[in-house]
Each structure stands twice: as C-alpha cells, then as structure tokens.
Amino acid sequence: MDKNLEDIATKRSRKLWMAAIKLPMYSVSVVPIATGTAIAYHQSHEIDWGIFSTFLLSAILVLVWENLCNDVFDSETGIDVNKAHSVVNLTGRKHLVFMIANICLILGIGGVLAISWLQQDAIVVSLVAIACLFGYIYQAPPFRLGYQGWGEILCFFAFGPIGVTAAYYSQTQTFDYACITAALIVGIITSLILFCSHFNQVADDIAAGKRSPVVKLGTKRAADLLPWLCSLIYAIATFAIIAQLFPIWTASIFISLPITWHLCSFIRNNHDRADLLLNYRFIAVALHFVIGTALSISLALA
Known part of the structure; x- marks a missing residue:
C-alpha cells in the first residue's frame, strides 16, 4: 500500500515538474x-x-529568466497560491529560484553581447536589452504592467518586432520591410498564448488585483475577440504575399487553420469553464509553433 502511494506521489511530482518547466513554451x-x-x-x-x-x-x-522571475514575483502577490506547478511553490526556495533566473539572464545577455562585439555593432544587444526591459516591467515591482493589462502588448513587441528584427539584423546588419511584416505575425501569435492563458485563471486574477484583458473584457467578449485576432495573422500573410514581400510558399501557414478553428470554437463554447480551459494555452502554443515553423521553412526554402 505504501509503495502504491509512493508511486502515485512520484508520478504527481513528475507531472508538476514537467508543467513547471513548460518545455513546449x-x-x-x-x-x-x-x-x-x-x-x-x-x-x-x-x-x-x-x-x-x-x-x-x-x-x-533569457526566456528561462523570464519564466522563473514570473514565478518569483507572482509568489509575492499571492496570485499563484493555487498554482501547484509554480517552481517557487514546488521548491519552497524563492531566493534560489531568483538567483538561478539571474544567472540565466547574465549568460543570455553575454551571448548576445558577444555577437555585437564580434560585429562591432551595438544594435543587436540594444534590441535584446529593450526586450528584457519589457519582460521586467511586465512582471516585476514596482511596475507589474502585466497586472494592469499590458502584458499582451509588451509580449507582442518583445517577441515580434524586437525579437525577429534582432535575429534578422544579426545576420544582415540591415532592416527590411519583409522582416517587419513577419515580425508582426510572430508578435501576434506569441501574444495569443498569453491571452489564452488568462481564461482559466480569471478568479485568481481578480483576487490578486490583476486586470488582464480577459478580466477587463469578461470571458464572453474576450472569446469573441479571439477569432478576429487570429484572422489578423492570415490577413497580414496574405497582404505580404500579394505585395511580394513573402514568397507564395508562405501560404503554407494556412495549414494551421484547423488548429485556429479548434482553439477559437472551444474557448467560445467554454469561455466560463475554467476547469476545461486549464491546458488550452498549449493549443495556442501549438498554433504558434505550426505558424512559426511553416513561415520559417517556407522563407528559407523558397
């Protein structure tokens, strides 16, 4: 009997750690x-x-830093009190988690700094520093802009216009309209992950004073907005193909439409069922992965 209980506890702990690591993210x-x-x-x-x-x-x-810091700073507001897979809750060692997070940040910035040093050009490290600043003010005191509903906007710029442009510039040392257009798509699909993650935690967000877009709009209006946000991705891609900014092969991103339909329809039909929406952010992660992969491969191979 004790062996069975031990096995159950081990399996539960393993599942919690896998959820905490967020590997697909x-x-x-x-x-x-x-x-x-x-x-x-x-x-x-x-x-x-x-x-x-x-x-x-x-x-x-840098993303490891942001995820770990998010757990650290959320532990201070009480918003993660019901989040069993928080790294801070799992370890009970907030200061150690924060130290590891900052080591990851130093190493990440060091790598980008090495690129700028080799190229004798500070643009790349400057762009990444701005993205890190956005990540900090999103979650950290005294700013906590994510609690005021600015998280999706900060996420859009950090991973879209800044992230994609920095990667492009690191290879070319120039800027380009096609890069900016692709950055808009990547920014939107990344922000959708954060947007979808709010539906299952409305009660905890309200209790902690977090005014996420889903809290502000209400779950019904937020669910109605989701298809319009997804449609914007395909509209931008279509425009880019017509304007010859993208090759025709980038139309391959439309293979993601079944995932988009599933995500939007399920959230629309269950917008107020937090128990059913617990893991639906991973459907948004799948959408992000499929669109991002199709876009990257089609651009590289065209």
Missing part, C-alpha cells in the same frame, strides 16, 4: 530567431551558423 524563444534568420537566408542565401546558434541559446536562457 520554449518554441516562443525559438520562432523569432528562426523567422528572422530565415528571412535573411531567403534574401542573401547565407547563414552565419555561429551567430544563429549563439543567438538561439541566448534567447532560450
């Missing part, structure tokens, strides 16, 4: 770097693999 850091690099390759037919791999690893480390 790290596509959020991969897609901007891959997309910006793919556009550069589409135009120049060259990739500096050293810069690409350094930037990719640095982006992952």
